Amino acid sequence: MGRSVSAETVRNVIRHAGYIRVARKKPFISLQNQKKNLEFTKAHQLKTDNFWKKVIFSDESKFNIFGSDGRRTVWRKPITTLDPKNLRPTVKHGGGSVMVWGCMASNGVGNLVFIDGIMDHKLYIDILNNNLKETAKKLGLDGNFIFQQDNDPKHTARNVKMWYLFHCKQQLHTSPQSPDINVIENL
Numbered sequence: 001m002g003r004s005v006s007a008e009t010v011r012n013v014i015r016h017a018g019y020i021r022v023a024r025k026k027p028f029i030s031l032q033n034q035k036k037n038l039e040f041t042k043a044h045q046l047k048t049d050n051f052w053k054k055v056i057f058s059d060e061s062k063f064n065i066f067g068s069d070g071r072r073t074v075w076r077k078p079i080t081t082l083d084p085k086n087l088r089p090t091v092k093h094g095g096g097s098v099m100v101w102g103c104m105a106s107n108g109v110g111n112l113v114f115i116d117g118i119m120d121h122k123l124y125i126d127i128l129n130n131n132l133k134e135t136a137k138k139l140g141l142d143g144n145f146i147f148q149q150d151n152d153p154k155h156t157a158r159n160v161k162m163w164y165l166f167h168c169k170q171q172l173h174t175s176p177q178s179p180d181i182n183v184i185e186n187l
Contacts, residue, residue: 060101103132
């Protein structure tokens with residue numbers, strides 16, 4: 001054919017054919033942790049509803065106060081740069097974020113704790129001391145619950161393990177990087 005085509009023409013044809021999309025995000029799970037997830041699933045697949053009703057799932061999460069950390073794409077013509085529908089509002093210093101710890105069980109949600117600063121194993125123990133037993137009582141699981149956490153290093157520090165021995169007799173040891181197993185990840 002011998003015809004040359006500009007890069008812009010190629011991009012336009014691809015876009016009109018519907019092939020341009022922002023890549024979806026998917027948590028990376030190492031092969032080792034995939035195996036651990038499978039082992040966990042096999043070990044717990046026959047657990048009864050009564051078992052799962054006693055589990056308190058917990059996790060921390062960061063919420064942005066203004067906007068998202070993600071990328072936002074708009075399709076616009078070059079001369080419409082400042083059109084309000086093509087703008088992404090911003091605030092000074094990014095708008096900030098808040099870290100929270102929360103938990104839930106089959107019959108409701110537990111306490112929600114706002115975290116100031118960086119959470120370490122000492123702050124984690126403080127949060128558990130002030131909230132876990134109260135939450136278990138509120139959810140009707142007082143003294144008879146199974147506690148789940150995601151094996152983050154601050155959750156498995158030596159002094160945290162000692163705290164578990166005295167305050168939390170039953171634990172559900174989920175594998176690391178297991179968003180499908182920890183139901184609170186989807187809350």
